[in-house]
Amino acid sequence: MTSTDALAWTDICAVDDILPSTGVCALVANRHVAVFRVGADQFFAIDNVDPKSGASVLARGLVGSICDRVVVASPLYKNHFDLRTGECLETPAQSVSAHSVRAVGGRVSVAVA
Template identity: 70%
Template sequence: MTTETLHWTAVCAATDILPDTGVCALVDGVHVAIFRIGAAAQFFAIDNVDPKSGASVLSRGLVGSLRERIVVASPLYKNHFDLRTGECIEAPEHSVRAHAVRVEEGRVQVALA
């Protein structure tokens, strides 16, 4: 599926997300965590629900890097999730979905995986 055929949902203005933080949005009934990383303003989107606890909290985690991976640490169990793939580094069976994200005309848009 190309980015043109995806169903994009506008979430917020890109400037509403501070650098190196995340926000939560409800996209087609799914809790999605959207992160803005660095001065270059790269955006990533993953499921917001921590699979170990079932709580919608990943958007509140701390972002950083492990080796060459950009990750968020769950605020509950401290598992690290790769923001590009959704893979849980410590326990791959707890991985989450990564979603397509883009900025169009200053608005962050998400398309579910």
């Protein structure tokens, strides 16, 4: 992956705007992106569009873990997506893209590749 300094970052919101174990959606470079906060200081970003339904809903899914993987369960078909990689655990062919995310100075930013 490229250096984070070379990426084009888009400011999303304040850190405190995302409650722990929840997600928010944002439009970044014309992509629907879901940004999740896990615990107090871990942030993840994946595509927000559920590949099975085409609906922009993954930010509304339930955050949890399966073994050592941090996942979100789609609110529509309950497929689980790894928040680090975007891999769909049930159907890898329906995986989504994962994006770079950072929290700096109390703000959350995302960069899509």
